[in-house]
Amino acid sequence: MIKKIKESFKTETKSLLNAIKTLEFKVAFILLTIPVIQTISYYHSSRRFFRFNLYPYFVNSENVYFIEYIYWLSSEFIVLFIIPILLIKLVLKEPLKNYGIKIGNYKAGLFVTFASILVMIPVLWIVSSFPSFQNSYPQCDEVRDNWTFFLIYEFCFLLYMTGWEFLWRGYTLFGLKEKFGYYAVLIQTIPFTILHNGKPELETFSAILAGIILGILALRTGSFIYGVIIHTAVMFMIDLISTLRYKTQVFGWDINSFFDLLKKSL
Numbered sequence: 001m002i003k004k005i006k007e008s009f010k011t012e013t014k015s016l017l018n019a020i021k022t023l024e025f026k027v028a029f030i031l032l033t034i035p036v037i038q039t040i041s042y043y044h045s046s047r048r049f050f051r052f053n054l055y056p057y058f059v060n061s062e063n064v065y066f067i068e069y070i071y072w073l074s075s076e077f078i079v080l081f082i083i084p085i086l087l088i089k090l091v092l093k094e095p096l097k098n099y100g101i102k103i104g105n106y107k108a109g110l111f112v113t114f115a116s117i118l119v120m121i122p123v124l125w126i127v128s129s130f131p132s133f134q135n136s137y138p139q140c141d142e143v144r145d146n147w148t149f150f151l152i153y154e155f156c157f158l159l160y161m162t163g164w165e166f167l168w169r170g171y172t173l174f175g176l177k178e179k180f181g182y183y184a185v186l187i188q189t190i191p192f193t194i195l196h197n198g199k200p201e202l203e204t205f206s207a208i209l210a211g212i213i214l215g216i217l218a219l220r221t222g223s224f225i226y227g228v229i230i231h232t233a234v235m236f237m238i239d240l241i242s243t244l245r246y247k248t249q250v251f252g253w254d255i256n257s258f259f260d261l262l263k264k265s266l
Contacts, residue, residue: 024179026179027179029087030172030175033084033087034167034172034191037080037083037084037167038191041080044079045071045075045076045079046072047068047069047072050067050071050072051068055068063142063149065141065142066140066142066143066153069140069153072160073153074156074159076159076160077159077162080164080166080167081162081163081166081167082163084099084167084171085101085166088171099166099171099174099224100166100170100174100218100222100225101166101170101225102222102223102225103223104225104226105220105222106221108221109217109223109225109226110226112217112221113226113230113233116213116230117230117237120233120234120237121237124237124241125241125258126253128238128241128253129245129251129253129257130202132200132201132202133200133238133242134245134246136199136200137242138150138153138239138243140153144246144247150239150243154235154236154239157236157239158232161228162228164231165214165224166224166228168188168191168192168215169224169227170218172184172187172188172191173218173219173224174218174224184215184219185211185216186212186215188211188215189208189211193208214230217230245261247264248260248264248265250264
């Protein structure tokens with residue numbers, strides 16, 4: 001009986017090792033490092049990490065909540081952008097341009113970028129009137145009452161979005177493109193959407209379409225940069241509109257509400 005178990009174990013182990021040998025190193029490496037990077041992000045560059053480990057050092061600061069957000073956004077840039085770059089250069093030993101770090105097809109990129117922003121302006125104006133969005137943006141409440149904090153916060157969000165977009169529309173998308181072709185667009189859309197869970201429901205469903213569009217845009221232009229511009233611009237606009245609504249207490253979405261908000265903001 002024991003002999004049979006040993007033989008069975010040996011056979012299964014050999015079969016598994018043979019199967020592993022058939023895997024392409026680059027594809028397997030990328031698929032394995034993505035959850036590792038995301039786990040590092042969750043445990044070490046999150047607001048949760050700050051509250052449990054760094055909060056005591058800033059507890060006497062009246063802006064500790066703001067500092068918590070700045071830590072989260074800036075440290076995510078390191079985890080989501082710098083770490084993948086190091087993996088590409090030191091392990092995969094490939095040029096960064098192969099992963100979308102280049103201007104690429106700037107004509108198509110700029111056209112889609114500006115068109116997307118123009119389309120999103122009225123959409124964001126309308127959805128910003130929904131209570132779920134009013135209660136969610138800006139994520140850091142402190143920036144609503146301090147324009148200096150607001151600008152610092154938005155700059156850090158640019159850093160965050162650079163890392164966020166590069167992980168999905170750079171490292172993941174371009175890393176898997178050679179093996180899976182346009183299926184790579186759908187592959188990177190899955191974790192991208194899942195990580196929107198907990199945000200307003202409309203935003204999470206929209207992330208499915210956004211993930212596909214931004215993925216296609218990256219492949220067509222050969223660059224992840226345009227996704228950064230679009231994503232950052234959308235976040236900036238929703239934060240700005242929501243902040244102005246908070247300050248003016250104008251929450252309607254019709255044209256009269258728009259002019260009323262402008263009048264009270266100036």
